[in-house]
Amino acid sequence: MSFPAHWDDGTDPSTPTHQIHWYDDRTAIVRQSLRTNFEGPFLYLLLGTDRALLLDTGTGHAPLRGLIEELAGDRELVVAHTHGHSDHVGGDEEFDAVVGRSPEDVSAYFGIDWPEGRGTIDLGERSVDVVPIPGHQGADIALYDRATRLLFTGDSLYPGRLYVKDWAAYRTSVRRLADFVAAGNPVDWILGAHIEMTSEPGRDYEMGADRHRGEHVLQLRPAVLTELAEVLAAAGDEPVRIVRDDFVVYPV
Ligand SMILES: [Zn+2]
Ligand SMILES: [Zn+2]
Known part of the structure; x- marks a missing residue:
């Protein structure tokens, strides 16, 4: 189990459209190059014995399907999303079938009593x-x-600007996730969908930056989730920007 020394930071014009890193022999982390789009999202492919789960399809600015099929082998491919924003569903049309993007579709597919279940x-x-x-x-x-x-x-x-649309829902969700972990689901690493923090604590790149010299690492310790839950609890009901070493809470 490992992470690369550094991810494609957009500064080398000769890198491929996607950087693939095998965390272990059945977990691939894929970064869409910042050169193809400044979002530079991270995608994840989890291989089981029967099926492969692709989490997100990126921005759609670089062909993805061939690459994923090669990694997934002959397993049945399930394409789902961490959420429905365009920089994570942009490649959907390349695939024959994807899990729907609405809470109703997501709930139905995974068998969730939304959002408490x-x-x-x-x-x-x-x-x-x-x-x-x-x-x-x-x-x-x-x-x-x-x-x-x-x-x-x-x-x-993730190590970056955590844009919050619905403050109350977000606070509740982070609490729910922290409780889930505390209730006997130990976490080695938290993996989000972008890097927007520099390696300097509390400092993010400019919005839209497509070169990330000296990036923060992708992986976060579970203590960062606890920290997020704590600062949100302390912040109260009014949306407020909160800058920490590894993330920025950013109400929109
Ligand atoms: Zn988003
Ligand atoms: Zn995003």
């Missing part, structure tokens, strides 16, 4: 829990992979 998906000897976390967009989910103890948090928690 929880769902699961069995990939074959690999079970992934699905926790609703609306607030950033509305159909946001976190996924917990019991096998690797990875927690995928989309745009709701």
Whole structure:
């Protein structure tokens, strides 16, 4: 289990459109190059014995399907999303079928009583829990992979600007996710969908920057989720910008 020394930071014009890193032999982390779009989103491919789960399809500015099919092999491919924003669903049309983007579609597919309940998906000897976390967009989910103890948090928690559309829902969701982890679901690393923080604590790149010299690492310790829950609890009911070393809470 490993992370690369650094991700494609957009400064090298010769890099491929996607950087692929195998965290372990059945977990691929894919970064869409910042050269193709400044969002530079991270996609995740989880392989079970029967099925492969692709989380997000990127911005759509670089062909994806061939690459994913190669990585997934002969497994049945399930394409789902951390949430429905365009920089994570842009490649959907390349695929024959994707899980719908509304809370209703997501709930129906994963068997969730939205938003308090929880769902699961069995990939074959690999079970992934699905926790609703609306607030950033509305159909946001976190996924917990019991096998690797990875927690995928989309745009709701990553080293960058955590845009909050619905303050009350977001606070509740972060609390729910922190409670889920505390209730016997240990996390090794939290993996979100972007990097927007520099390696300098509390400092983010300019909006729209497509070169990220000296990026913050992608992976966050579970303590960062606890920290987020605590600062949101302390912040109260009124939306407020909160700058911390590893993230910026950013009401919109
Ligand atoms: Zn988003
Ligand atoms: Zn995003």
